[in-house]
Amino acid sequence: QVQLVQSGAEVKKPGASVKVSCKASGYTFNEYNIQWVRQAPGQGLEWIGRINRNSGGTNYAQKFEGRVKMTRDTSINTVYMELRRLNYDDTAVYYCVRDRIAEVPAAMGYWGQGTLVIVSS
Amino acid sequence: DIVMTQSPDSLAVSLGERATINCKSSHSVLYTSNNKNYLAWYQQKPGQPPKLLIYWASTRESGVPDRFSGSGSGTDFTLTISSLQAEDVAVYYCQQYYSTPPAFGPGTKVGIK
Numbered sequence: 001q002v003q004l005v006q007s008g009a010e011v012k013k014p015g016a017s018v019k020v021s022c023k024a025s026g027y028t029f030n031e032y033n034i035q036w037v038r039q040a041p042g043q044g045l046e047w048i049g050r051i052n053r054n055s056g057g058t059n060y061a062q063k064f065e066g067r068v069k070m071t072r073d074t075s076i077n078t079v080y081m082e083l084r085r086l087n088y089d090d091t092a093v094y095y096c097v098r099d100r101i102a103e104v105p106a107a108m109g110y111w112g113q114g115t116l117v118i119v120s121s
Numbered sequence: 122d123i124v125m126t127q128s129p130d131s132l133a134v135s136l137g138e139r140a141t142i143n144c145k146s147s148h149s150v151l152y153t154s155n156n157k158n159y160l161a162w163y164q165q166k167p168g169q170p171p172k173l174l175i176y177w178a179s180t181r182e183s184g185v186p187d188r189f190s191g192s193g194s195g196t197d198f199t200l201t202i203s204s205l206q207a208e209d210v211a212v213y214y215c216q217q218y219y220s221t222p223p224a225f226g227p228g229t230k231v232g233i234k
Contacts, residue, residue, distance in 0.1 A: 035223075
């Protein structure tokens, strides 16, 4: 079965960087896009960006351009999301998500368990 | 960018009664070449990631009870829970995946009256 297992919670100081990993299993890794979505405490869902299945190219939400970097290691079926210059508003649960189907665009079919990132001085 | 709105913000329904959530997009999400609406619905329970309920606006994901149904086209969509169960207490989000960036509605909280 499809599984996305994310790295554990992080506490970071303002201005620092965080790198969250997402290990995929149960499917052919290169056949599906992986997206990242975050959710601040008590708030809604916000799209951060995606890493494309074929090329490993990326698309980021304009809000995060210049501050986020998504990469992947196909040898271990893992995707990474690094967010730099953290501020208090970046405190959130970060989810990696796999498209439901390989055809794009597609609904978000499978979600990781989430990684809580707390930005605190 | 497409903006998604939902109404109401919250609703409370008696067990066994119907719950209806509305979602509107600022731009049509109907792709005319294949006649598909690129609109999904998700359910999120406290402490859990969202779960896909409906895609293509009206297709239930595998394993989703048939009391959940989606309808609408273009810019106006509805999620209906025909007979609310206790386990349906959650926040429901609509999302367009027609264009980048994909966007979510603000969510509707469903509770028991």
